[in-house]
Amino acid sequence: DQQVKQNSPSLSVQEGRISILNCDYTNSMFDYFLWYKKYPAEGPTFLISISSIKDKNEDGRFTVFLNKSAKHLSLHIVPSQPGDSAVYFCAASGNSGGSNYKLTFGKGTLLTVNP
Amino acid sequence: GAGVSQSPSNKVTEKGKDVELRCDPISGHTALYWYRQSLGQGLEFLIYFQGNSAPDKSGLPSDRFSAERTGGSVSTLTIQRTQQEDSAVYLCASSPSGSYTFGSGTRLTVV
Numbered sequence: 001d002q003q004v005k006q007n008s009p010s011l012s013v014q015e016g017r018i019s020i021l022n023c024d025y026t027n028s029m030f031d032y033f034l035w036y037k038k039y040p041a042e043g044p045t046f047l048i049s050i051s052s053i054k055d056k057n058e059d060g061r062f063t064v065f066l067n068k069s070a071k072h073l074s075l076h077i078v079p080s081q082p083g084d085s086a087v088y089f090c091a092a093s094g095n096s097g098g099s100n101y102k103l104t105f106g107k108g109t110l111l112t113v114n115p
Numbered sequence: 116g117a118g119v120s121q122s123p124s125n126k127v128t129e130k131g132k133d134v135e136l137r138c139d140p141i142s143g144h145t146a147l148y149w150y151r152q153s154l155g156q157g158l159e160f161l162i163y164f165q166g167n168s169a170p171d172k173s174g175l176p177s178d179r180f181s182a183e184r185t186g187g188s189v190s191t192l193t194i195q196r197t198q199q200e201d202s203a204v205y206l207c208a209s210s211p212s213g214s215y216t217f218g219s220g221t222r223l224t225v226v
Contacts, residue, residue, distance in 0.1 A: 002157075004157070006157075034214060036217075041219065042219050043119070043206055043208070043216075043217030043218050043219045043220055044158070044206070044217050046214040046215065046216075049214060089157065089158065091158075101146065101210060101212070101215070102148070102160055102163055102171065102174075103158075103160070103215075104160070105150075105157040105159075106157050107155070107156055107157040108157060
């Protein structure tokens with residue numbers, strides 16, 4: 001039973017255009033969401049997060065949008081660069097400010113940005 | 116070191132053998148996590164250590180899997196009597212709170 005779903009295994013975009021990566025979740029107890037980026041043979045690296053009290057968080061070229069009623073979040077990358085090519089994982093936590101930050105991850109989306 | 120260090124980076128073992136995977140977290144990080152990523156799957160939670168509290172072992176897939184964290188620092192994940200379905204990348208992460216820092220993982224192949 002997948003609680004965090006990334007339904008697109010891959011996405012290809014042109015350099016300079018917008019990349020939109022989507023994520024859906026089923027557990028209404030999740031209240032903290034993160035995106036991680038992973039290059040081959042490396043561990044995932046934290047990219048951006050959002051708390052359920054917000055609907056948008058922006059950091060440079062990266063923006064995460066959260067739609068709680070739809071249990072959906074998305075990561076926008078504008079403009080996309082070839083170096084953004086990687087696997088992007090969506091993750092969620094029912095942290096609620098507690099100390100347990102166990103995360104539930106999606107299967108990832110492979111983003112390819114073509115020059 | 117500056118990051119989370121895992122060893123070995125690659126391990127090939129015969130079915131039925133025991134393996135130990137090591138994780139050196141970032142100094143001062145009280146939380147330590149083990150995840151694994153099987154082919155085509157997301158990261159699957161295995162176990163979580165937080166300070167001196169009892170670990171959360173709810174993600175360990177069978178009693179062949181165990182983990183220790185000595186002195187609140189280094190952790191060892193042990194898999195006994197390995198099976199082919201144990202083949203995966205085993206990732207360790209540490210955290211002071213909030214977002215994790217992951218190591219590069221150990222790629223385990225059971226033949």
